[in-house]
Amino acid sequence: MKRIALLGGTSWPSTIEYYTKLNQLINQELGGHHSCPMILYNIDYHEIKSGYANGWNEIPGLLKTEIENILKLNPDGLIICNNTLHKAFDLIKNEMHIQVPVFHIxxxxxxxxxxxxxxxxxxxxxxxxxxDDFFKQPLIDAGIQVEIPDLHERIEIQEIQSELAKGIITKEYEEYFQKLTNKYVDYDAFILACTELPLAFEKVNSKPVLINTITLQCQKAIEFIIN
Known part of the structure; x- marks a missing residue:
């Protein structure tokens, strides 16, 4: 069976979600005692994370080094367990000539x-x-209307995300996102374009569909592994 590499630790609570989801999905497909063949490459996220505010010139190079290291382990496919790092990946992917599929979020x-x-x-x-435009623009170019919450809400969501990335999940965070979904009820779907956000949406009842980007990556990876 093919083996998937996870570039994780970005952050560690959401990396656990990838590990769990991949094993659950392959067992649902194959039954028995099957689990997902994978390499978990857990980076030290501090240097990359510290550059998000004003060090973006360095982040693509840092990510390139980590991807080169993980590819030395000869995986059959690669998942980058982070939404924001796909901005950096898109800046370096053409020069890397990666020979295995990358399940692009x-x-x-x-x-x-x-x-x-x-x-x-x-x-x-x-x-x-x-x-930023790195996630929005490809969708807009495809004819999808993409909107974001207002500034105050964006600041609040960022504050919650920072706590989720530390493994801190509270009832208050769930209640906040329930109110948010109730406010933006007229949308077709919400994109949870941060790998920590699903941690706070597990008990949220939403009329718009919740698009869990972790699930999309894992489903595609499992399809690749078993076919």
Missing amino acids: IDLTKTYILENNWQRVLLLGTKFTME
Whole structure:
């Protein structure tokens, strides 16, 4: 069976979600005692994370080094367990000539929205992801209407995300996102474009579909492994 590499630790609570989801999905497909063949390459996230605010010139190079290290382990496919790092990946992917599939979080999200004929989506993520174009623009170019919460909400979401990334999940965070989904009820779907956000959405009842980008990556990886 093919083996998937996870570039994780970005952050560690959401990396656990990838590990769990991949094992659950392959066992659902194959039954028995099957689990997912994978390499978990857990980086020290501090240097990359510290550059998000004003050190973006260095981040692509740091990510390139980590990807080169993980590819030396000869995986059959690669998952980058982070939404924001796909901005850096897109800046270096052409020069890297990677020979295995990379399950690209934005491409998969775009395809999923188009397949379901959704027209209007709300992008939730870190403040950087919501305000930058790296996630929005490919969707907009495909004819999807992408909107983001207002500034005050973006700041609040960022504060919550920072705590989720430390493994801190509270009832108050769930209640906050329940109120948010109730406010933006007229959208077709919400994109949870931050790998920590699903941790706070597990008990949220939402009329718009919740697009868990972790699930999209893992589903595509499992399809690749077993076919």
